[in-house]
Amino acid sequence: MARRERSRLPAPERRRQIIEAATALVAERGFWGLSMQDVADACGLTVPGLLHHVGSKDGLLIAVLEHRDAEDHRAIGDPPPSDLRALCAALVRRNATQPEIVRLFAVLAAESLAPDHPAHDYFAARQQGVLDALTALAKPVSARPEALARQIIATMDGLQLQWLRAPAGTDLVAMWEAAAQMLFAGPTASAGRPARSR
Structure with missing residues (x-):
């Protein structure tokens, strides 16, 4: 059979x-x-x-x-958006449609903190790759691009955990847009536009 x-x-x-x-x-x-x-x-x-x-x-x-x-790469586009804020919004919209996949990555990302986990090296390399890519895109909009990239990753991961914990009462896209208003505002970053020189 x-x-x-x-x-x-x-x-x-x-x-x-x-x-x-x-x-x-x-x-x-x-x-x-x-x-x-x-x-x-x-x-x-x-x-x-x-x-x-x-x-x-x-x-x-x-x-x-x-x-x-x-x-995910296919869904977001090839090449992906070159504007940092647009890329982040596309990623969040994509993740909002696939809670099982986001849960999978959340579980494995936590498990793989153990050095003997088979995905330990994969997640370490993936995290560095994401950080490098976001840092490069942040350079036109922030005086501290790596710091902004780290804040984006931390915010996105944290919001996704809150959403996974209580999906019925949580709008992931709306929460991200509210957070993005703060992340991309201020003297060192703007909403997808280069910060004005003084």
Whole structure:
């Protein structure tokens, strides 16, 4: 039965199915609570059949994370908005449509603080990459671009946690827009325009 079902899907479609099933399970249970048997069952596969597509549990986790990043890049646009405030707004709007994925990243980001977590290096590199990208975009609008980039990341992450805790009564996009008014105001930053020289 499992063999017949497996033959119906081309390898890329099967891999996408596996990633989607694993994404939902990790968002619900965290990586340490993830069972390869549960992922296999969700896809109508045996565990060896599952491993044929992803290599290992660690490989599956990295595939889930990389798939999410690729999907976000496609949704936001290629190239993405070059205006810092517009990019942040696009990211928040995107995240507001996918609470399960945001929960997945929140859970894994916390778990991966442990040095032996398989996603530890991935999240460390991703955090630095995001910081570098936002810092570069902040240079035209802030005298302290790295500080602004760090404040944006902290604000976005904090608002998302509040939203995940109480999604029914929380408007993530509205909360971000209110925070952005403060982040992009003042003598060193403006709403997407270079700060005026004195």
